[in-house]
Amino acid sequence: MTTSPELDPNAVAPSMANLETIVSLSKRRGFVFPSSEIYGGINAVWDYGPLGVELKNNVKRAWWKSMIQERDDVVGLDAGILMHPNVWVASGHVGSFSDPLVECGSCRRRFRLDELPGAEDLSATELRDDTIVARMGLRCPVDQGPLSAPRRFNLMFKTYMGPVEEEANIVYLRPETAQGSYVNFKNAQQSSRKKLPFGIAQIGKSFRNEISPGNFVFRMREFEQMEMQYFVRPEEAADQFETWLPRRLAWYKAYGVTPSRLRLREHAPDELAHYAKKAVDVEYRFPFGWKELEGVHNRGNFDLSRHSEMSGENLEYFDPATNEKFIPFIVEAAAGADRAAFTFLIDSYREEEVRGETRVSLALHPDLAPYKVAVLPLLKKRPEIVQLCHAIKDDLKRDMMAVYDDTAAIGKLYRRQDEIGTPFCVTVDVDSLEDGAVTLRDRDTMTQERIPVEGIKRAIQDRMEAARRAIAGG
């Protein structure tokens, strides 16, 4: 096991109360809603509301920027969710993409063995052991009924392609985006004329029929992944792995995640997936424990070899510099857009006492915040003030998400914006009509600065740029 050197054993996790607060704030303010709520909901699917979709898009954009925009060696891809069924045979998913399931003999509830109280730390070998439930005396956590021995439960969703519902027409909803990148390795490499090492990055929906979903958007049955596959010469894979791992850890820190709530955890040899040579998770200290945010894997040449064998297509790479032909190794960085968005939300949640009142804010990085700026009138009864607000907001909207709100007094308007993480507020008052200046308020410091109307966009952009420079330097 490895842990990050900066790991602070006393790091305080966000509390379970924080989790409940985030779930209710998400619903109330429009970040995340339970899916199909008017029908009583559907387990393990969540919908992103007006603010949530902005946050998640910003998370995805931030990832895309660091993976593709700022690099010369990674290209993007958007493969289909449905793929040829043999893809999943070759990848090993049909045979072994499963979790250990136990069933209660009295209430018939099903559980993932490694999520039962007392079984969380079982090794991968123990989880496959038929006698483990009896040996440990594990009982149903709901009604204390007897539990079955574990059996492997395949997590892939199946459906049928075409108008006939028969075995031959079964297709799967992809459980990961990675395979779309592997089967397009040649297409992407040759069309973009990239030389090794080079990567393919994808963001998209994946589906897993999780046995015990839960903890809000942490574990869902429909979710979004952000995965990058880096194709390298075999002898370079180990070094590339060690380069990608700290880079990925740094990404979360750069966007503001509390460093002491992040750590690295290496998979034990018996925990490694069938394809992996080495795997390290970037973990976050959620209220429900240290859990994976992202997995960085050295997958060897397993994937391209298997797809070569199964498809009959030669997926070797020809290196013009050395005249060698070989199957590249793959270093993968596999993250979740929902888990990342959730982490940014819960980690940025702040409560503080200000003048005898509790001020709630989300200290989101400005690039992640749903709205960058709110334009607020001090007196909504004065039409000239409202007019100026709209003129400023309309101009800002051309470059960033900006919003106008006049449905409360200014103190309450600020608190509302703080609570959804808006980094800047612009307030127009009576003086603005005389001196052509407005107040720019900062969410985190609550400092206010008087700025001429024509300089307001620049001032906000400069502050956003400064926050970005902190990323580059961080």
Ligand code: ATP
């Ligand atoms: P876990 O151990 O939590 O089940 P995993 O090791 O199966 O995760 P990977 O297959 O490595 O996860 O998937 C890459 C990333 O996709 C994960 O780090 C996570 O951020 C995200 N992810 C995986 N499963 C889910 C899910 N059910 N809901 C939300 N995000 C998920």
